[in-house]
Every structure is written in structure tokens, then in C-alpha cells.
Amino acid sequence: MAGFSAPAVWRGRTHRYRLVAGKCTSCGKLHYPPSYSCPYCGSRSMVEAELPRVGRLMSYSVVYSVPFDSKSRAPVILGLVDLGVARVISEITDASPEDVSVGMQVEAVFRRIAEDGGTGLIVYGIKFRPVKGA
Amino acid sequence: MPQQRPETATGIHGWGVYIPRFRIKMEDIAREWGWSDSQWKALAMIEKAIAGPDEDSTTMGLEAAANAMKRAGVDPGDVGAVFFGTESKPYAVKPSATIIAEALGVTPVTMASDLEFACRAASEGLRASLGLVASGMVKYAIIIGSDTAQANPGDVLEFTASSGAAAYVVGPSPGSAAVFEGSYSYVTDTPDFWRREGTPYPRHGEGFTGEPAYFAHIIGAARGLMNTLGLKPSDFKYAVFHQPNGRFPLKVGEMLGFKPEQLKAGIVTPLIGNTYNASALIGLARILDNAAPGDRILVAPFGSGAGSDAYSIIVTDAVEEKRNKAPKVDELVSKKIMINYSTYAKFRHMIRVVRE
Ligand SMILES: [Zn+2]
Numbered sequence: 001m002a003g004f005s006a007p008a009v010w011r012g013r014t015h016r017y018r019l020v021a022g023k024c025t026s027c028g029k030l031h032y033p034p035s036y037s038c039p040y041c042g043s044r045s046m047v048e049a050e051l052p053r054v055g056r057l058m059s060y061s062v063v064y065s066v067p068f069d070s071k072s073r074a075p076v077i078l079g080l081v082d083l084g085v086a087r088v089i090s091e092i093t094d095a096s097p098e099d100v101s102v103g104m105q106v107e108a109v110f111r112r113i114a115e116d117g118g119t120g121l122i123v124y125g126i127k128f129r130p131v132k133g134a
Numbered sequence: 135m136p137q138q139r140p141e142t143a144t145g146i147h148g149w150g151v152y153i154p155r156f157r158i159k160m161e162d163i164a165r166e167w168g169w170s171d172s173q174w175k176a177l178a179m180i181e182k183a184i185a186g187p188d189e190d191s192t193t194m195g196l197e198a199a200a201n202a203m204k205r206a207g208v209d210p211g212d213v214g215a216v217f218f219g220t221e222s223k224p225y226a227v228k229p230s231a232t233i234i235a236e237a238l239g240v241t242p243v244t245m246a247s248d249l250e251f252a253c254r255a256a257s258e259g260l261r262a263s264l265g266l267v268a269s270g271m272v273k274y275a276i277i278i279g280s281d282t283a284q285a286n287p288g289d290v291l292e293f294t295a296s297s298g299a300a301a302y303v304v305g306p307s308p309g310s311a312a313v314f315e316g317s318y319s320y321v322t323d324t325p326d327f328w329r330r331e332g333t334p335y336p337r338h339g340e341g342f343t344g345e346p347a348y349f350a351h352i353i354g355a356a357r358g359l360m361n362t363l364g365l366k367p368s369d370f371k372y373a374v375f376h377q378p379n380g381r382f383p384l385k386v387g388e389m390l391g392f393k394p395e396q397l398k399a400g401i402v403t404p405l406i407g408n409t410y411n412a413s414a415l416i417g418l419a420r421i422l423d424n425a426a427p428g429d430r431i432l433v434a435p436f437g438s439g440a441g442s443d444a445y446s447i448i449v450t451d452a453v454e455e456k457r458n459k460a461p462k463v464d465e466l467v468s469k470k471i472m473i474n475y476s477t478y479a480k481f482r483h484m485i486r487v488v489r490e
Contacts, residue, residue: 001438014149068489072187093188094155110196110237110426111188117489122224124209124233 002114009123016047016125019108023049030086030132032057053108054131055083062097069115081107094129105131139431142268145310146447147208148303148456149419152194152280153406153466156184158478159294167288168474174293178380182407184430185282185297187214187481191220192230195280196237198299198412201460202276203238205311206303210239210465213303214272215263216246219256219411221329221336222282223248233276245272245471252327253376253410254437255279256300261317261443274305279411279435286335288486294379296407300415311422312431314445320354321441328438337412343438348378351442352434353384359432359444367391370446371429374400374417376436378408383417398431405467411435420463425449 014020015033022034026043032051035082037044061080070076077100092100093111106128114123159181160174165381185194187285195218203210216238218231231246245266249255256279263275280299307313326347329336339347352375360366367373373392375383382401385399400417403409409416414435421431427449434444460477 013236016231018239068487071487072483094186110200111186111192112190112193113188122190125173125446127188 003112004121004123006060006121009121016090016113016123017110018050019053019088019126020048032086032088046131051086051088052083054070054108055081055088055128057092057100057102057104057106057128058082058087059102060092060100069117079106088128091127092129093127107131142270143307143313144264144267144304145159145307145313145450146302146422147274147305147310147313148204148206149204149311149422150198150203150205150301150460151416151419151463151466152197152201152299152314153183153416153463154185154189154194154297154471155471156186156473156481157181157470158184158473158475158477161375162475163292166479167292169290173290176381177293178404179293179407181406181470182294182296183298183409184481189282191222191223191280191282191299192224192233193229194297194299195220195278195301196234198301199234199238199276199278202301202303204460205456206274206305207459208274208303208305212273213238213240213276214244215257215266215275216244217256217263217277218228218246218248218292219254219259219277219279220281221247221249221252221410222284226405239277240276244483251441252437252439253281253413254435254441254443256415257435257437257443260302260304260445261319264314264317267304267306274303277302277304279415281390281410282482283408283410284335284482285331287479289335291336291338295410296409297430298406298409298412298416300409300412300489301421302415309452310450312447315430316359317443317445317476318355318359318362319443320351320358321392322351324351324438324440327440329394332369338438342439343373343378344382347438347440348376348382348436349386349389351434351440352376352444353390355442355444356390356432356434359446363446365446366397369430369433370419370432372396372399372425373432373434374414374421376414376442377401377417378413380404402463402467416463422449422453423457423462423464425453427451427453431477
């Protein structure tokens with residue numbers, strides 16, 4: 001394992017922990033995760049904006065062949081979540097493939113996203129789960 | 135005689151709970167290890183809650199704290215202390231309190247630390263917070279109790295050791311949902327339950343966990359509190375204690391002179407298990423979800439090693455508008471996904487996968 005870069009984990013913590021998007025001051029559009037330039041108009045004038053925490057699942061993919069550290073939660077469901085003002089690609093947690101469907105309501109939760117083996121850093125951040133319990 | 139309450143009144147501005155959705159039935163654990171059903175029936179247990187594979191005490195603690203902040207409605211910048219009580223730290227060295235403080239937007243001008251005293255660490259954080267708030271050193275403090283409790287597979291402890299979190303936002307009494315009337319701490323060196331550094335599962339002194347540990351310390355704290363305040367059991371609407379199983383809290387309540395109807399509202403362990411640092415605090419949250427203004431509540435968490443703190447709190451009018459701002463305990467208890475023993479063992483890292 002190459003090992004996670006502590007500075008990279010640290011730089012991303014605000015947007016991962018609090019679902020903070022980049023908001024373009026030129027065209028007004030939001031994007032997540034935030035980047036240095038607007039993916040819509042190319043402007044480099046950005047401010048931060050917290051996204052809503054409840055949205056709808058637009059599409060998803062079920063990944064059966066997963067990295068070693070994700071084996072305990074295979075198959076992993078990757079979803080495209082529409083939050084109205086922005087779209088977010090996120091893991092869908094607390095759910096099996098039969099529990100998810102396009103259009104279902106999902107909400108943001110704080111989870112372990114990845115870990116660097118048994119001795120390295122644990123990366124925390126937002127995932128989404130079905131609003132309805134099973 | 136030390137002062138058992140600060141000069142300035144303090145209160146609970148927000149309470150919040152998180153219970154993971156996964157549950158296992160007692161029958162499944164008993165069948166796996168050849169226990170007689172009488173074993174878990176004697177503990178008055180039905181099901182226990184299990185954290186998912188991407189959850190730990192930090193993630194659950196944050197969800198509970200975020201729910202408490204929804205009810206508190208305070209500016210994160212006004213929070214001056216974040217205390218995290220657990221005996222299941224994701225990192226042996228690196229605080230969870232800073233991760234939670236960062237995610238809540240409380241950083242950087244705040245105290246933040248992880249506390250350890252078996253199941254009582256969060257309660258110590260609560261007691262310390264009353265002093266910090268009353269002195270004016272901090273405006274609001276967040277106290278979190280969260281555990282993914284470990285049990286050696288096949289140990290009787292496995293019936294009860296579960297996962298869950300509770301959090302409280304404490305501040306000056308004006309605007310709070312419940313006011314602290316007094317508190318009393320009672321600790322001794324008692325070796326009833328321990329886990330050595332670097333070992334995965336705790337050990338316990340079997341019969342020694344009851345009389346000299348759980349019962350002696352809770353009774354010491356609760357009687358001390360009532361004597362100091364000049365109160366008797368009938369002065370309280372509710373009493374809630376640490377809940378290592380479904381039976382002990384009823385028994386200690388009875389020994390103190392409380393009636394079953396004062397005790398039942400706060401007992402949640404039969405349906406979710408013993409959430410360790412969150413145990414009594416989830417029970418208190420369930421009471422606050424339903425209490426009426428004016429109700430007086432006695433709450434006494436316990437931690438092995440051993441110690442207990444007893445608090446007397448009086449519910450205010452503000453409880454009514456706060457209770458609907460975050461999920462209630464009963465809602466969290468009822469949202470569940472049943473899993474079997476092998477899934478539970480995998481989720482709680484009891485199956486070791488070797489990296490090839
Ligand atoms: Zn733009």
C-alpha cells in the first residue's frame with residue numbers, strides 16, 4: 001500500500017466532513033467536490049457553500065470487485081445524488097442492491113470512507129443512505 | 135463537604151442520539167455459541183444494535199452531536215468544549231473530539247478531548263462541563279458518549295455489548311430544556327471490568343461486576359445526591375441508570391426506593407443492547423423525548439473501574455419545541471435491518487481477512 005498523504009487528507013477535510021461545495025461567483029453554479037476553477041464557466045473566483053443534506057438518487061452502479069479495505073462492505077453501491085443545487089457522486093451505505101432504486105430519497109451521513117491499512121490514517125466523510133429504514 | 139452544584143445554574147440546550155440500523159437477535163448469538171436461552175432471558179435482552187462496517191465511535195458520535203446541535207440551535211462558534219467519552223477509540227492516539235469538532239464547525243477556538251473511564255467517561259465530561267459553563271469559561275459545551283462495544287466471541291458479554299451514541303449540549307440555564315439542580319460523583323478503585331493496552335476484548339470479574347461495582351457506586355452517587363439536595367425517590371418523576379442489561383437498572387432503582395413506573399421510560403437496553411458510554415444517556419434522551427415541563431429526573435451513569443455520577447434535572451417549557459427538531463429515540467430504535475451472526479462478525483471485524 002502506497003500510504004495516504006496526510007496533507008491531502010487534511011486539505012479535503014472540510015468539504016468531506018461538511019458537504020461543502022465550491023460556488024462560482026461569476027455564474028453562480030455549485031460543484032462538488034470544490035475545485036480551483038468553475039467546471040461550467042472556467043472562472044477562478046470561488047466561495048464555499050454547504051450543500052443540502054437530503055436529495056434523490058439519480059443513478060447508481062453496484063461494484064462487486066472492490067479494493068481490499070472495502071471487502072467487508074461489498075458489493076459497494078456508488079450513487080449519483082441530486083441535491084437540487086448540485087450533484088454529488090457518493091457511496092450509498094446501510095443498503096443492499098435490492099434496497100436502492102432510482103428516484104429514492106437519500107440523506108447525508110458521516111462515515112469512514114477509506115483507511116490506510118491497519119496502521120495508517122482513517123479518512124472520514126459524507127456518504128448517503130436511504131431515508132427510509134428497512 | 136464539596137459543593138455539589140455550581141453557583142450559576144446550567145441546563146441542557148440540546149440532546150441527540152444515534153443508533154445504527156443493524157440488529158441481531160439474542161437467539162442467533164445463543165445458537166452460535168451453544169448458550170441456553172435462559173442465559174439471555176435472564177439479562178432481559180431481545181436484540182442488540184450493531185454498527186455497520188463503515189461506522190465507528192467517531193462517526194456515531196458525530197451523528198448524535200449533530201442531532202443535539204439541531205435541538206440546541208446554538209451557533210457552533212459559541213461552543214467552547216467538545217468532550218468525547220468512549221472505550222472504543224478508532225485511534226489509540228489521535229483524538230476523535232477534534233474530528234467531531236471540525237465536522238460540526240466548532241473549531242478552532244475550543245477545548246476538545248477524548249476521555250476514558252469505561253462507560254462513565256462521557257458523564258465525567260458532563261460534570262466538568264457544568265463547572266466550565268457555570269464559571270463562564272465556556273458558553274456551551276458538547277458532551278458525547280459513543281461506543282462500538284467489544285466482546286470476546288462466545289463470552290456472555292456478547293449478548294449485551296452493542297453500538298450507539300448520545301450527545302448533549304450544555305449551557306447557561308436560560309433557554310434550556312432541562313436545568314441541572316445538582317450532581318454528585320462517587321468513585322473508587324474497583325477492578326470489575328478492564329481491557330489491557332493492545333488487546334481487543336475486555337475481561338470482567340464475573341459476579342464481581344454487580345454488588346461491589348455497579349450497585350455500590352450508583353447507590354453511593356444517587357443517595358449522596360438525594361441527601362445533599364434533601365430529596366427522596368418520590369420527588370422524581372423518572373430515574374434512569376446505566377444499563378449493562380435489562381435487569382440491573384430495575385434492580386438498582388428498586389434498591390434505591392424507586393417504583394417500576396419511574397424506571398421503565400428510560401430503559402432501552404433490551405431493544406438495542408448496552409451502548410456503554412451512551413447507555414444511561416440514551417435512556418435520558420428517551421425521557422426528554424416524552425417528558426413534561428416540571429418533571430424532575432434522576433440520571434446516574436456508571437463506569438467500571440469504578441464510578442457513578444448522579445444528576446438531578448428539572449424539565450422546562452422549552453422541551454416541547456426542541457423535541458421535534460431531531461429524531462427521537464423510539465424512531466431510531468424502530469428503524470432496523472436484521473442481520474445474522476456471520477454478517478455481525480464481519481461488520482465488527484471479528485473475521486480477520488488476510489491481505490494476500
Ligand atoms: Zn462558473
